[in-house]
Amino acid sequence: MAASSDSPGFEADIRPLFRDGDIQSMRFRLDLGSFDDVSASADAILERLRAGDMPCDGAWPRDRVDLFARWVQAGTPR
Ligand code: HEM
Known part of the structure; x- marks a missing residue:
């Protein structure tokens, strides 16, 4: 589930991390x-x-938090 590029995007990489x-x-x-x-x-x-x-029912695994962190570092690209 890791992003394939150095710069993850919201629609492709971040939005799918959130459950309904x-x-x-x-x-x-x-x-x-x-x-x-x-x-x-x-x-x-x-x-x-x-x-x-957060989430209230269990922490994300490290690689998922790292992916979100990379997106923030990249300037939260769409
Ligand atoms: C990946 C999923 C989630 C993220 C990124 C997230 C993120 C956050 C953030 C940033 C805040 C602080 C908001 C503020 O103070 O303005 C917050 C608060 C809160 N969240 Fe979540 N949340 C997630 C999932 C959930 C889930 C599944 C629940 C379960 C009911 C939940 C319940 C709450 C509650 C009750 C608060 C207010 C109390 C507090 O600040 O601890 N969240 N969340």
């Missing part, structure tokens, strides 16, 4: 299905993913 349940659960605060919302909150999201307390 993640999107529903977080809708009260941000829309994880929306490029605009996820880019705007990328730092806060990465912080929670790294801390392991």
Whole structure:
């Protein structure tokens, strides 16, 4: 599931990481299905993913958090 390029994109690599349940659960605060919302909150999201307390039902594996981190480092490309 790793991105094939150095620069992961939202639609191809990041959006598929979020389950329907993640999107529903977080809708009260941000829309994880929306490029605009996820880019705007990328730092806060990465912080929670790294801390392991989001998603609420179990931390992501390291390679998945790293993929999200690479997307943030790349400037959150669409
Ligand atoms: C990959 C999936 C998820 C991500 C990236 C994520 C991200 C975040 C972020 C960034 C916040 C802080 C929002 C803010 O303060 O503005 C947050 C809060 C919260 N999330 Fe999630 N979330 C995810 C999945 C879930 C799931 C599955 C639940 C389960 C019900 C959940 C429940 C909550 C709740 C209750 C809060 C508010 C309390 C708190 O800040 O801990 N989230 N989440």
